[in-house]
Structure formats: C-alpha cells, structure tokens
Amino acid sequence: MITIAVDAMGGDNAPGEICAGAVEACKEFEDIEIVLTGDTEKIKACPCQHPRIRIQHATEIIDPDEHPANAIRKKKDSSLRVAMEMVRAGDAQGCVSAGSTGAIVAGGVLVVGRLPGIDRPALGVPLPSIEKPSFMLDVGATVRCKPENLLQFALMGNIYSRKIMKVDSPEIKLLSNGTEEIKGDDTVIAARELIEHKDTLNFQGYIEGNDVVFGRADVIVCDGFNGNICLKLSEGIMLGLKSLLFDEVRKSLMAKAGMLMLAPVVKKLWSRFNYEKYGGTPLLGVKGAVLKAHGRSKSPAIVSAISAARKFIEEDGAGQISREI
Amino acid sequence: MITIAVDAMGGDNAPGEICAGAVEACKEFEDIEIVLTGDTEKIKACPCQHPRIRIQHATEIIDPDEHPANAIRKKKDSSLRVAMEMVRAGDAQGCVSAGSTGAIVAGGVLVVGRLPGIDRPALGVPLPSIEKPSFMLDVGATVRCKPENLLQFALMGNIYSRKIMKVDSPEIKLLSNGTEEIKGDDTVIAARELIEHKDTLNFQGYIEGNDVVFGRADVIVCDGFNGNICLKLSEGIMLGLKSLLFDEVRKSLMAKAGMLMLAPVVKKLWSRFNYEKYGGTPLLGVKGAVLKAHGRSKSPAIVSAISAARKFIEEDGAGQISREI
Numbered sequence: 001m002i003t004i005a006v007d008a009m010g011g012d013n014a015p016g017e018i019c020a021g022a023v024e025a026c027k028e029f030e031d032i033e034i035v036l037t038g039d040t041e042k043i044k045a046c047p048c049q050h051p052r053i054r055i056q057h058a059t060e061i062i063d064p065d066e067h068p069a070n071a072i073r074k075k076k077d078s079s080l081r082v083a084m085e086m087v088r089a090g091d092a093q094g095c096v097s098a099g100s101t102g103a104i105v106a107g108g109v110l111v112v113g114r115l116p117g118i119d120r121p122a123l124g125v126p127l128p129s130i131e132k133p134s135f136m137l138d139v140g141a142t143v144r145c146k147p148e149n150l151l152q153f154a155l156m157g158n159i160y161s162r163k164i165m166k167v168d169s170p171e172i173k174l175l176s177n178g179t180e181e182i183k184g185d186d187t188v189i190a191a192r193e194l195i196e197h198k199d200t201l202n203f204q205g206y207i208e209g210n211d212v213v214f215g216r217a218d219v220i221v222c223d224g225f226n227g228n229i230c231l232k233l234s235e236g237i238m239l240g241l242k243s244l245l246f247d248e249v250r251k252s253l254m255a256k257a258g259m260l261m262l263a264p265v266v267k268k269l270w271s272r273f274n275y276e277k278y279g280g281t282p283l284l285g286v287k288g289a290v291l292k293a294h295g296r297s298k299s300p301a302i303v304s305a306i307s308a309a310r311k312f313i314e315e316d317g318a319g320q321i322s323r324e325i
Numbered sequence: 326m327i328t329i330a331v332d333a334m335g336g337d338n339a340p341g342e343i344c345a346g347a348v349e350a351c352k353e354f355e356d357i358e359i360v361l362t363g364d365t366e367k368i369k370a371c372p373c374q375h376p377r378i379r380i381q382h383a384t385e386i387i388d389p390d391e392h393p394a395n396a397i398r399k400k401k402d403s404s405l406r407v408a409m410e411m412v413r414a415g416d417a418q419g420c421v422s423a424g425s426t427g428a429i430v431a432g433g434v435l436v437v438g439r440l441p442g443i444d445r446p447a448l449g450v451p452l453p454s455i456e457k458p459s460f461m462l463d464v465g466a467t468v469r470c471k472p473e474n475l476l477q478f479a480l481m482g483n484i485y486s487r488k489i490m491k492v493d494s495p496e497i498k499l500l501s502n503g504t505e506e507i508k509g510d511d512t513v514i515a516a517r518e519l520i521e522h523k524d525t526l527n528f529q530g531y532i533e534g535n536d537v538v539f540g541r542a543d544v545i546v547c548d549g550f551n552g553n554i555c556l557k558l559s560e561g562i563m564l565g566l567k568s569l570l571f572d573e574v575r576k577s578l579m580a581k582a583g584m585l586m587l588a589p590v591v592k593k594l595w596s597r598f599n600y601e602k603y604g605g606t607p608l609l610g611v612k613g614a615v616l617k618a619h620g621r622s623k624s625p626a627i628v629s630a631i632s633a634a635r636k637f638i639e640e641d642g643a644g645q646i647s648r649e650i
C-alpha cells in the first residue's frame with residue numbers, strides 16, 4: 001500500500017475540492033491510502049469519507065504571501081509542514097499540496113530534505129503542446145541557477161522523462177534566445193558546455209520560445225525565473241483568449257450559433273492547452289515524492305496530482321535520481 | 326520631408342514585399358521619401374516605382390546566421406550597413422530593416438551610434454493585449470542586463486509610451502516571477518530599487534507572466550533574454566493554436582460550418598493577437614530612428630514599420646531620450 005499525505009488546507013479551493021479529489025483518487029487507485037492534513041473539523045465538514053482516508057490534525061495554515069522559508073520554519077503545526085513531516089518520518093512516501101509554491105519548495109528542502117549530491121531542487125511541468133508533451137524544469141523552485149544546477153536539472157529531467165513519461169532516449173534542450181550557438185547568456189552558454197559533455201544525455205542544443213509549444217524537445221531545461229515566466233505567460237494567453245472569444249461571441253447571434261457548432265473542437269483545444277490542468281508538478285531532487293498542484297485546483301487536478309505522486313513512488317523516482325546523480 | 330532608408334534585402338520576403346511596402350507607405354504618407362538599399366537590379370525587378378522612392382546600390386547581404394557584429398564590421402557594402410550609414414551621415418533620419426535582429430542591434434551601436442549616456446540599447450515592442458497595448462522592452466538587444474541598464478530601459482520606455490503611444494503618466498512594471506517584493510533575482514531586485522527611486526517614473530512594481538497579456542502595465546521592463554523568450558513564446562502559442570484549430574475543423578462538417586459563422590470573430594482575435602503584425606520594433610538608445618520589422622514581414626508590416634519610424638522622427642524620439650537621460 002502506498003501512503004500519500006495530502007495538504008487539505010492548501011490552495012484556493014481548500015478544503016472542499018481537495019477532500020473530493022482525495023476520495024476520487026482512492027476510488028481510482030486501489031493501492032493507495034491518503035492522509036489528509038489540516039483542521040479535522042473543517043475537513044470532516046467536507047465529503048471525505050472513504051475507508052482508505054484518514055485525517056492528521058494540523059492547526060495552522062501557511063498563507064501564500066508569507067515568506068516561504070520563515071513560514072515553514074515557524075509554523076510547525078501547519079497542514080503543509082505536517083504532511084511533509086510524514087514524508088520525512090517515512091509515514092508517507094509522498095505528499096501533495098495546492099498551497100504556496102515557495103512554501104512547498106522550502107518545505108521540500110528544509111523538511112523532506114535534498115537527495116545527496118543535489119544542490120538545488122527543480123519543479124518540473126509536463127507542458128501541453130501540439131505534437132507531444134515536453135517536460136519543462138525548473139518552473140520556479142530555483143530562481144537563479146549556476147550552470148551546474150542546470151546540468152543537474154537536465155539529468156533529473158532525463159530520468160523523469162524516461163521513467164515516468166516513458167520516453168526512450170529523451171531529446172533534451174536548453175531554453176535560450178535563439179538556436180544558434182552564439183546565443184544565450186553566460187550561464188546558459190556554460191550550462192550548454194557542461195550538458196553536451198554528458199554522454200548519458202541526448203542533448204540537442206538550444207530551443208527558442210516559439211518552438212516550446214510545438215513539443216520540439218522532450219525535456220526543456222531553464223532556470224526557475226524564466227520557467228516561471230514562461231509557464232504563467234502561457235496560462236495568461238490561454239485565459240485571455242478564452243475570455244476575449246466569449247466576449248466577442250456574445251455580441252452576435254451568428255457567432256453564438258457558430259460557437260455551438262464548434263463547441264467540441266474548442267473544448268478539445270481548451271482541454272489540451274489548459275495550463276491549469278497539468279495536474280501535479282513534481283519537486284525533483286528531494287527525498288520522496290513531493291507534488292505541487294495548481295493553486296486553483298479543483299478535484300480533477302487533485303486526482304492527477306495524487307496519481308502523479310503514486311506513479312513517482314511506484315517508479316522510485318527519488319531513488320532513480322539518487323542513483324544516477 | 327522625412328527621409329527613411331529601407332533595407333530592401335533583409336527578411337524572408339525581400340526584396341518583393343519590402344518594395345511593395347515602401348510604395349504603399351509613400352502613398353499613405355506624403356511627407357516621406359524612401360531610399361531602398363540593396364541590389365539595384367533585383368530591386369528594379371520588383372514594383373517599386375514612386376516619385377519619392379530612390380535606390381542606393383549595395384552589393385552585399387547580411388545572412389541571419391552570421392555573427393552580427395562581425396558581419397556589420399566586414400560587410401561594409403551590405404544593404405543594412407548602407408542604410409545605417411545614411412542615418413549616421415544625416416542623409417536619412419531613420420532606417421527600417423526586416424533583417425537579422427542581431428545585425429540591426431550591432432549596426433545600431435557600431436554604425437548609427439549610441440546616444441550619450443546610454444550604456445545599452447533596447448528593442449521595444451508594443452505587445453498586443455486584451456485591454457490596452459503594453460510596450461515591452463528589451464526583447465532582444467541586450468541579452469543580459471545590469472540593474473542600471475534596466476533603469477535606462479524604464480526611462481526610455483516611459484518616453485516612448487508618453488511621446489509615441491500617447492499615454493499619460495504610463496504605469497511602468499518590471500517583469501518578475503511574482504508580484505510580491507520578495508520575488509525576483511538579484512538583478513531584478515536591484516533594478517526595482519533603482520527604478521522606484523526615480524520620481525519621474527510612475528513605477529508600479531513587478532508584473533508576472535500571466536498579467537502580461539492583459540495589458541496590466543503600459544511599459545514592461547525586462548532583460549533581452551527574458552523578453553525575447555516571452556515574445557517568441559507568445560508567437561508560438563498563437564501559431565500553434567491556429568494550426569491546431571484548422572486541423573480540427575477540417576475533420577468535421579459541422580465544425581467547418583461553425584467556423585464559417587465564427588469567421589469574423591476568429592479573424593478579429595487573430596488580427597488583434599497576431600504577434601507578427603506589431604509592425605516595427607524601435608531600437609531605443611541610438612542616434613536616430615532604427616526600426617526592426619519582423620523577419621517574416623509582408624508589405625503591410627513594412628508599412629507599419631515605416632510609419633513607426635516616421636512617427637519616431639516627427640516626435641524627435643531620439644532627442645527626447647537624449648534630453649531626459
């Protein structure tokens with residue numbers, strides 16, 4: 001049985017959608033049990049009844065605008081920290097939270113702990129794209145990176161792509177401002193030199209912004225500052241287009257009729273490019289499965305995050321990284 | 326009369342579309358004359374007849390994959406360099422090219438010359454957005470910036486927004502990985518401190534990726550590495566969505582019919598978010614109006630770039646920057 005601790009109080013829709021997601025996940029996967037961490041009373045008020053769900057009481061909540069490391073250090077009885085302590089103690093093999101990214105990263109490092117040999121952790125996202133998904137890392141754990149950090153991200157991304165996403169010999173590219181060798185800043189150029197000398201990696205040089213969405217790499221390596229901006233920009237464009245489309249359609253009867261007929265196509269595109277639905281971004285480089293769900297997660301996104309944690313544990317993701325680095 | 330030198334040989338559709346754009350621009354603006362630089366024979370083979378158009382012969386062309394600074398230095402008789410030499414000599418007040426960004430930036434610095442007091446130039450783009458356009462700089466002239474460069478970009482962006490885009494007291498924001506003060510890397514944090522102490526600027530803190538497309542700033546300041554990736558990523562998403570939409574629509578008769586009825590709306594959205602159509606990104610910080618058109622520019626984009634150059638010259642953009650910095 002796989003035990004996953006789920007922070008019931010993190011995210012915009014906590015605890016209701018988190019609890020609903022936990023119940024769904026238990027129905028879908030018979031080999032997991034879930035520990036919901038948070039205010040027992042509030043959790044019990046939500047539909048969270050399942051024989052494989054139990055509650056671990058926690059009195060505090062970490063706010064999104066708190067300083068992440070300080071909050072993790074001081075709020076020892078916060079729902080997030082309690083979930084992470086369970087991973088550290090071995091009472092759970094992984095944890096899931098839709099709470100503050102910064103606090104999850106800080107907790108991953110300070111509570112769960114880094115794997116030996118890993119300098120900085122990375123958050124990875126399987127990016128929606130046209131041809132095949134690309135796994136992008138880091139999208140916000142390590143804001144500024146040394147070349148050596150980017151090399152480690154490439155190694156971790158390679159393992160995640162092979163073991164979890166089941167890609168043979170993943171093509172790895174480094175995000176840059178052009179594909180020619182003369183492009184890149186000092187850090188990116190130095191990282192390229194480090195990465196291209198690793199025989200174990202199928203490194204294919206730089207990728208530029210316009211190719212990201214076409215899936216022209218299995219793994220896209222970048223620092224947390226750029227990755228975070230790219231991810232949020234993509235989200236923003238999709239949300240913006242959606243709202244603009246509906247505003248325009250509302251103005252004309254013919255457009256309304258057309259929209260009805262196009263609905264299946266639009267739905268398909270939207271579900272393919274819904275950046276909120278990537279459902280669980282792993283924090284790589286820590287001793288266990290630590291999965292961040294989107295802050296606006298509803299129950300389906302929580303199910304995906306739990307499912308991603310389960311897969312990561314099953315494939316011994318952390319162990320694989322530890323052995324190969 | 327305003328004289329604008331236009332590099333007839335730069336870009337994917339040169340010289341045909343460049344020449345056609347020059348003719349259109351002369352028809353639209355009676356106060357300009359255009360000098361097309363490049364191979365006289367090839368230019369004459371295109372429709373470029375207009376009383377206010379003449380040709381300045383140039384035998385060489387700069388390739389997109391040449392090292393920009395080397396190409397500018399060595400190819401003294403290239404269409405781009407000849408256009409820029411005209412600006413330096415005062416024979417033209419501005420120039421337009423759809424050629425290699427790197428070469429345009431290198432030529433801006435090495436041939437046209439920086440304005441006194443400017444350390445690094447910046448390429449600015451009026452980004453399409455939902456509510457109002459945002460002027461983003463730098464999108465690729467200065468790959469890695471010191472905090473002082475970002476401060477100068479803020480000052481130049483402020484002037485461009487006020488004088489050319491006619492925005493009163495433009496809201497200026499710095500691109501970062503979150504809006505809270507604790508966000509940003511060392512350079513961005515240091516730049517924020519410099520910018521917020523400038524009384525002449527209406528600085529409003531950080532902007533994150535998902536707000537960019539909603540026009541939640543009049544001026545968005547970032548380094549050339551990030552700006553380039555953001556711009557190309559946005560372009561890629563729009564192109565990707567378009568191709569995916571048409572692929573899907575092709576599969577179903579009902580979707581085809583719906584698409585016909587929705588055509589005006591889709592066209593409107595596309596023309597609003599067509600990142601290829603921003604039509605002329607100014608290189609700010611050099612002694613004259615240097616405008617880059619998109620590499621894939623067709624004649625309408627060339628007309629916009631010429632129109633942007635004309636406006637920049639009319640408003641004495643370079644003089645304004647020089648006086649305020």
